[in-house]
Amino acid sequence: AQSVTQLDSHVSVSEGTPVLLRCNYSSSYSPSLFWYVQHPNKGLQLLLKYTSAATLVKGINGFEAEFKKSETSFHLTKPSAHMRDAAEYFCVVSVGSGGYNKLIFGAGTRLAVHP
Amino acid sequence: EAGVTQFPSHSVIEKGQTVTLRCDPISGHDNLYWYRRVMGKEIKFLLHFVKESKQDESGMPNNRFLAERTGGTYSTLKVQPAELEDSGVYFCASRPRTGRNTEAFFGQGTRLTVV
Numbered sequence: 480a481q482s483v484t485q486l487d488s489h490v491s492v493s494e495g496t497p498v499l500l501r502c503n504y505s506s507s508y509s510p511s512l513f514w515y516v517q518h519p520n521k522g523l524q525l526l527l528k529y530t531s532a533a534t535l536v537k538g539i540n541g542f543e544a545e546f547k548k549s550e551t552s553f554h555l556t557k558p559s560a561h562m563r564d565a566a567e568y569f570c571v572v573s574v575g576s577g578g579y580n581k582l583i584f585g586a587g588t589r590l591a592v593h594p
Numbered sequence: 595e596a597g598v599t600q601f602p603s604h605s606v607i608e609k610g611q612t613v614t615l616r617c618d619p620i621s622g623h624d625n626l627y628w629y630r631r632v633m634g635k636e637i638k639f640l641l642h643f644v645k646e647s648k649q650d651e652s653g654m655p656n657n658r659f660l661a662e663r664t665g666g667t668y669s670t671l672k673v674q675p676a677e678l679e680d681s682g683v684y685f686c687a688s689r690p691r692t693g694r695n696t697e698a699f700f701g702q703g704t705r706l707t708v709v
Contacts, residue, residue, distance in 0.1 A: 511694035522598070523685065523700035530695040569637065573694040579625065579650055580692050584637040 481506045481574045483553075485585035493593050498542075498557040500588045502570030505551065511573040512553045514544055515580070518566040527569075529553060565592045582591070596620065598701035599687050606691045606707045612674040615704045619668070619688030626669050627689070628661060632682040640684075643669060655680075667675065683702065 486501040514526040519552055527538025534546045544555045553570060570585040599618040607613050619626045628640040640659070641651040645666035654661070658677070661667040673680055684704050688700040 480694060502626075512695070515700075520702075522702040523687075525697050525699075528695070573696075575650075575694070579642075580625075580694060580696075581639050581642055581650060581697055583639070584629075586636045 481572050482583060483511060483512070483570045483572045483585040485568075485570050485588050487588050488586065489589050489591070491591040492560045493545065494562055495559050496557070498564065498590065500555040500570075502553045502555065502585060503551050504553060504572055506572065512544075512546065512552075513571040513573070514538065514542070514555050515569045515571055516566050517569070521571070525585065526555070560592045561588075562592050562594070565590055572592045586589075591594050598686055598688050598699050600684075600701035600704050602704060604705045604707075606709060607676055609678055609708055610675045612672065613676055615671045615673075615682040615684050615686075615706070617669045617671070617686030619686070619691070619697055622691050623665070623699075624686035625689035625692055625698075626663060628669070628671055629686040629687065630682050631685070631703075632679070635682075637685065640671075648681060660665060673706075676706075677708065678708050681706055681708045 482505045484503045511530040515523045527536045529536050529546045537543045541559050552585050567587050568588045569587050571582045599641040601616045615644045624645050631637045639653040642649045643663045646663050660672045683703045685703045689696050689698045
């Protein structure tokens with residue numbers, strides 16, 4: 480079965496320092512992977528998605544993620560954190576085929592950004 | 595273009611009562627999903643509609659939950675009778691077409707509290 484594992488439930492960084500949110504996936508074939516973000520009292524918003532076109536995927540707000548098949552990873556990074564990046568981040572895999580298709584979520588990583 | 599809209603944003607009900615949650619997907623999106631996040635737990639899949647048909651309801655917890663999507667437009671999720679463990683945030687999402695690579699658009703969620 481396909482799944483994703485987010486390795487950290489909480490990450491804390493200082494403003495201006497790099498962000499690394501880790502995600503490993505389990506899949507028997509080339510997966511479709513997404514990162515979503517949820518700010519407080521907001522809905523889930525797509526940051527970026529991997530669909531096998533390119534291993535390095537750039538998303539919104541300066542985030543990017545690299546798909547590494549050899550490590551079964553899809554870690555989310557950002558060179559310099561801003562206060563507004565404080566939110567919860569979800570690594571998501573799309574499973575199924577044809578008309579049967581759904582998203583499976585990781586447990587989430589809560590990012591805190593300190594001044 | 596309007597996004598996915600959910601009503602109400604919050605609901606507090608007593609154990610044993612009935613609550614109906616509503617989701618209006620993005621116009622033209624055939625695929626509609628319900629997800630739930632119980633406090634401290636992962637976001638879990640509940641069910642998937644394609645137009646008015648239930649494609650996959652494998653995530654529905656029990657027969658106290660009933661989802662409908664009359665006419666393939668908006669959807670309702672009824673909980674009757676509600677139990678304490680039903681508390682959580684219920685998310686709705688829509689997708690324009692089925693496919694592993696397709697982004698899902700989420701509503702802001704309905705926070706249900708059963709007391």
